[in-house]
Amino acid sequence: MAHIAKAKQVTILNTWIPNLQRLEKELEAAIVDRRAQVRIMLLHPNSMLVGLREAALDRSDGAGKTFVSTGIVECLETLARLHRRLAKRQANLKVRVFNSQASVSVYRADGRYLVSMFLHGQLAIDSPQFEIEGTHDTVLGEQIQRELDTLWDIGRDVDLGDWNRSIDMIRF
Numbered sequence: 001m002a003h004i005a006k007a008k009q010v011t012i013l014n015t016w017i018p019n020l021q022r023l024e025k026e027l028e029a030a031i032v033d034r035r036a037q038v039r040i041m042l043l044h045p046n047s048m049l050v051g052l053r054e055a056a057l058d059r060s061d062g063a064g065k066t067f068v069s070t071g072i073v074e075c076l077e078t079l080a081r082l083h084r085r086l087a088k089r090q091a092n093l094k095v096r097v098f099n100s101q102a103s104v105s106v107y108r109a110d111g112r113y114l115v116s117m118f119l120h121g122q123l124a125i126d127s128p129q130f131e132i133e134g135t136h137d138t139v140l141g142e143q144i145q146r147e148l149d150t151l152w153d154i155g156r157d158v159d160l161g162d163w164n165r166s167i168d169m170i171r172f
Contacts (some may be wrong), residue, residue: 003109005029008036011108011148015043015053016071018123020078028082031092040079041151044097045072045167056120072097076163083160095163096155099172106148111137113144 004010004026017023017040030036043049046069054066079095086093105124107114113132116124132141159166 003112003114007109008034009108009110010036010038011041011106012039013041013102013104013106013148013151014124015068015102015105015118016075017042018071018125020075024078024082027093028085031086031089035089035092038093039152040075040093040095041102041148041155042072042075042095042097043068043102044099044156044170044172045069045076047097047099047172049099049101053118056118057123058121076158076160076167079158080160080163090160093160095158095160096152097158097167097170098151098155100151100154102151103147104144106144108148111141113141115144 004023007030010027010030027038031038043053050066050068050072054068057067076095079093083090083093102118105116105118105127111134114129115132116127116129118124119127132138132144134141136142136145156170156172157166158170
């Protein structure tokens with residue numbers, strides 16, 4: 001969170017972001033105070049890959065809905081709420097959903113990456129993480145940035161003004 005507090009560019013790639021509520025104020029400050037560009041990529045909540053990640057985690061929300069899909073929906077609701085508060089800075093928050101197997105979870109603040117893997121039985125945020133400094137200074141930094149760019153290109157924009165309708169209209 002400390003890195004987001006100073007960043008001019010933030011990118012998050014994850015199936016969903018279990019700790020998004022904890023980052024909400026920092027993201028808002030980044031956008032409003034520093035005019036940061038924030039890009040967030042989530043798995044499409046109706047993707048067939050939701051079931052695969054669900055099986056890998058071996059969890060459910062207890063109400064018959066999948067744990068993963070519920071998490072994605074909660075993120076979209078949080079991001080829509082943030083979007084409404086941004087007023088003139090709404091264009092600085094871009095959200096896309098993808099329908100592809102993400103290989104890593106990435107939290108990027110400027111040239112610093114926090115990277116984790118999608119392991120069976122645990123969330124990426126609870127898995128071992130490693131930090132990479134520099135987007136083009138290392139081979140690994142370049143590869144992680146290429147993965148972010150690839151998923152961004154695969155993804156489809158979500159209209160946070162009416163994310164439910166937007167999600168329903170997205171076809172891959």
